[in-house]
Amino acid sequence: METLSENRAFGGTQGVYKHASTATQCDMTFGLFLPEEARDGPVPVLWYLSGLTCTHDNAMTKAGAQTWAAEQGIALVFPDTSPRGEGVADDDAYDLGQGAGFYVNATQAPWAPHFNMWDYLAEELPALLGEKFAIDLDRQAITGHSMGGHGALTLAMGLPGRFRSVSAFAPICNPSASDWGRKQLTAYLGEDEAVWARHDATLMMRETGFDGPVLIDTGTSDQFIDLLQPEALAQAIAEKRQEATLRLQPGYDHSYFFVSSFMEEHIAFHADALYRD
Amino acid sequence: METLSENRAFGGTQGVYKHASTATQCDMTFGLFLPEEARDGPVPVLWYLSGLTCTHDNAMTKAGAQTWAAEQGIALVFPDTSPRGEGVADDDAYDLGQGAGFYVNATQAPWAPHFNMWDYLAEELPALLGEKFAIDLDRQAITGHSMGGHGALTLAMGLPGRFRSVSAFAPICNPSASDWGRKQLTAYLGEDEAVWARHDATLMMRETGFDGPVLIDTGTSDQFIDLLQPEALAQAIAEKRQEATLRLQPGYDHSYFFVSSFMEEHIAFHADALYRD
Numbered sequence: 001m002e003t004l005s006e007n008r009a010f011g012g013t014q015g016v017y018k019h020a021s022t023a024t025q026c027d028m029t030f031g032l033f034l035p036e037e038a039r040d041g042p043v044p045v046l047w048y049l050s051g052l053t054c055t056h057d058n059a060m061t062k063a064g065a066q067t068w069a070a071e072q073g074i075a076l077v078f079p080d081t082s083p084r085g086e087g088v089a090d091d092d093a094y095d096l097g098q099g100a101g102f103y104v105n106a107t108q109a110p111w112a113p114h115f116n117m118w119d120y121l122a123e124e125l126p127a128l129l130g131e132k133f134a135i136d137l138d139r140q141a142i143t144g145h146s147m148g149g150h151g152a153l154t155l156a157m158g159l160p161g162r163f164r165s166v167s168a169f170a171p172i173c174n175p176s177a178s179d180w181g182r183k184q185l186t187a188y189l190g191e192d193e194a195v196w197a198r199h200d201a202t203l204m205m206r207e208t209g210f211d212g213p214v215l216i217d218t219g220t221s222d223q224f225i226d227l228l229q230p231e232a233l234a235q236a237i238a239e240k241r242q243e244a245t246l247r248l249q250p251g252y253d254h255s256y257f258f259v260s261s262f263m264e265e266h267i268a269f270h271a272d273a274l275y276r277d
Numbered sequence: 278m279e280t281l282s283e284n285r286a287f288g289g290t291q292g293v294y295k296h297a298s299t300a301t302q303c304d305m306t307f308g309l310f311l312p313e314e315a316r317d318g319p320v321p322v323l324w325y326l327s328g329l330t331c332t333h334d335n336a337m338t339k340a341g342a343q344t345w346a347a348e349q350g351i352a353l354v355f356p357d358t359s360p361r362g363e364g365v366a367d368d369d370a371y372d373l374g375q376g377a378g379f380y381v382n383a384t385q386a387p388w389a390p391h392f393n394m395w396d397y398l399a400e401e402l403p404a405l406l407g408e409k410f411a412i413d414l415d416r417q418a419i420t421g422h423s424m425g426g427h428g429a430l431t432l433a434m435g436l437p438g439r440f441r442s443v444s445a446f447a448p449i450c451n452p453s454a455s456d457w458g459r460k461q462l463t464a465y466l467g468e469d470e471a472v473w474a475r476h477d478a479t480l481m482m483r484e485t486g487f488d489g490p491v492l493i494d495t496g497t498s499d500q501f502i503d504l505l506q507p508e509a510l511a512q513a514i515a516e517k518r519q520e521a522t523l524r525l526q527p528g529y530d531h532s533y534f535f536v537s538s539f540m541e542e543h544i545a546f547h548a549d550a551l552y553r554d
Contacts, residue, residue, distance in 0.1 A: 007535070255285035
């Protein structure tokens with residue numbers, strides 16, 4: 001693992017690190033904020049998964065999360081959204097290929113064998129964090145924005161017991177019924193829609209739900225709201241009797257201004273779960 | 278004036294606007310955050326002047342200021358750092374020309390007549406804000422980062438009675454004795470160093486000081502600290518018996534992580550002055 005940068009921030013350290021990933025068979029870069037408390041021992045961690053076109057950098061510099069993570073003594077990890085590099089397949093569209101991994105393990109050419117973001121986030125990166133940093137892997141929570149909200153919800157439901165809480169900002173809620181989803185799931189996973197179900201938060205909510213609290217914010221003026229389909233997940237959550245808070249925020253759009261506006265409440269929500277017991 | 282974007286943020290609105298400037302004889306773009314309170318009438322305003330290479334956008338998206346401005350009911354204005362466009366002179370160096378206006382009125386070719394950032398910020402933009410938005414021009418404060426810290430300090434001292442308080446993050450403190458200054462002041466103002474004195478915070482502090490409180494933060498690990506010369510301004514402030522707080526922040530560097538780490542305290546400092554009486 002190579003340290004690309006470390007900046008002192010909010011009493012702790014905002015680092016950026018690169019490592020050779022076995023899951024994605026390429027170099028992967030991630031951001032990690034460690035609060036001051038990490039000097040004295042392992043701290044809880046909140047994962048932040050980003051949206052289409054983002055790298056590890058966007059939320060790290062624009063979401064304003066370090067302020068509140070420092071206050072709560074929580075680490076933040078900002079993974080990349082896909083494998084990258086010259087040997088990695090890509091597409092001219094902004095919503096497929098590099099920057100658009102959709103948090104799945106691709107089985108189809110040309111995306112296999114690099115596009116294994118599920119394994120990278122479910123197995124490889126947490127193990128690396130636990131080995132190299134003062135991170136308490138027994139206290140994990142997850143959030144994300146847009147495609148990253150999809151990733152947060154599907155990882156949380158797909159890995160029972162892993163995350164104590166899950167939240168999302170303007171998540172893609174029902175990708176197998178959305179233009180932000182059908183194209184990508186077909187490309188990465190093939191035509192069999194039964195395989196997609198493990199990567200659709202609405203379908204997973206109907207099936208298994210989440211064993212902890214859920215918080216979801218979406219702006220009523222989100223320019224992509226028809227692609228996000230919060231109504232599908234809302235219905236599934238209500239039917240499942242899932243412990244959850246769903247909020248439609250008047251006038252907010254899809255930008256980081258929306259994300260940062262509600263970051264304090266999301267981190268407080270996760271802190272409640274991470275510091276319980 | 279043209280609205281380029283408006284995003285709901287922290288209960289208020291983060292806007293970006295463009296207008297034809299008479300001071301710089303080109304189109305100028307600025308960001309303006311208006312808190313919720315601006316719906317009910319004019320609110321106080323904090324100016325944020327940015328550093329070398331920045332546009333209006335950098336601090337608007339990375340400094341985390343809206344969080345605290347919303348809490349305090351204060352507007353934030355993020356001007357650009359220079360005139361821009363095809364008809365505007367430029368230089369290959371990152372620290373001269375477009376993105377590096379140094380907050381002066383240039384008298385030398387090829388920088389005159391566009392590079393009039395002093396007049397733009399001292400006269401034209403405040404008048405526009407007062408005319409178009411719910412901004413209370415009797416309650417103004419100013420801050421900035423690096424070159425923008427230089428701009429904030431020199432505008433504050435050069436316009437007595439205009440700003441109730443001034444703060445700066447890692448300001449260029451003594452440009453007439455720094456490689457971040459001598460080259461630019463020569464280019465924009467000519468060889469006569471007596472003319473430079475109105476644009477050097479250390480020299481202005483020795484001469485006139487500031488008629489209000491001053492707050493300055495600089496990181497001890499700032500990679501540019503030898504160019505910033507906080508020691509020169511510290512000495513001048515102490516000699517002048519200026520009301521001021523100077524802080525050297527251990528381990529912090531020149532980045533926005535440093536700026537955002539102390540933004541809450543800077544905005545609270547300005548709020549104290551803006552809401553006095």
